[in-house]
Amino acid sequence: MATNKIKSLDELAVITRELKRQGKTVVQCHGCFDLMHPGHIAHFEAAKRQGDVLVVTVTSDSYVNKGPGRPVFTEQVRMKAIAALEVVDYVALSRWPTAEQTIRLLQPDVYIKGQDVAKSLDDPLSLASKERDVLREHGGQFRVTNEPIVYSSSSLLVNHFSSYPEDTRQFLGAFKTRYSQDDVISYLVSRI
Numbered sequence: 001m002a003t004n005k006i007k008s009l010d011e012l013a014v015i016t017r018e019l020k021r022q023g024k025t026v027v028q029c030h031g032c033f034d035l036m037h038p039g040h041i042a043h044f045e046a047a048k049r050q051g052d053v054l055v056v057t058v059t060s061d062s063y064v065n066k067g068p069g070r071p072v073f074t075e076q077v078r079m080k081a082i083a084a085l086e087v088v089d090y091v092a093l094s095r096w097p098t099a100e101q102t103i104r105l106l107q108p109d110v111y112i113k114g115q116d117v118a119k120s121l122d123d124p125l126s127l128a129s130k131e132r133d134v135l136r137e138h139g140g141q142f143r144v145t146n147e148p149i150v151y152s153s154s155s156l157l158v159n160h161f162s163s164y165p166e167d168t169r170q171f172l173g174a175f176k177t178r179y180s181q182d183d184v185i186s187y188l189v190s191r192i
Contacts, residue, residue, distance in 0.1 A: 027112060047145065055106065111141070
């Protein structure tokens with residue numbers, strides 16, 4: 001049963017230690033996973049190919065910072081959806097705002113992120129760089145998947161499931177058409 005895959009972080013830490021003691025390679029993925037889509041599934045499948053056991057840690061509702069009405073699905077629903085996937089062995093809820101402490105607790109052999117973070121690895125202040133540094137503390141490997149199908153839960157939700165009233169959506173659409181991100185930043189900088 002899929003719900004048997006859902007563990008507390010402390011339970012999962014004991015399980016991963018035992019698996020590693022048995023010589024198994026533990027792979028960890030971490031994220032919000034608010035709207036499960038084919039990109040997530042491809043990401044999990046690519047991650048599972050990197051080892052023997054795939055654990056997925058999920059950002060707690062209280063730390064999802066993706067905009068109004070987010071997360072759309074509660075942490076319990078998100079964990080159950082992930083646990084229902086055959087490729088995933090264990091799921092746990094992270095109790096911190098970032099994955100750093102979770103990585104320290106679980107000490108996976110391999111930590112996997114999607115290709116969307118590849119560019120940020122050059123920035124030492126990015127979350128991905130910090131996660132990579134924490135992983136190195138215990139000799140783990142940081143890897144990036146390169147799956148051809150790329151989706152974004154945020155983009156899918158914004159484009160197909162707007163939480164904004166229709167008049168607000170129309171205003172934002174017109175604003176986005178008229179002004180670029182650079183226009184907005186230039187305007188704000190000129191007002192400082």
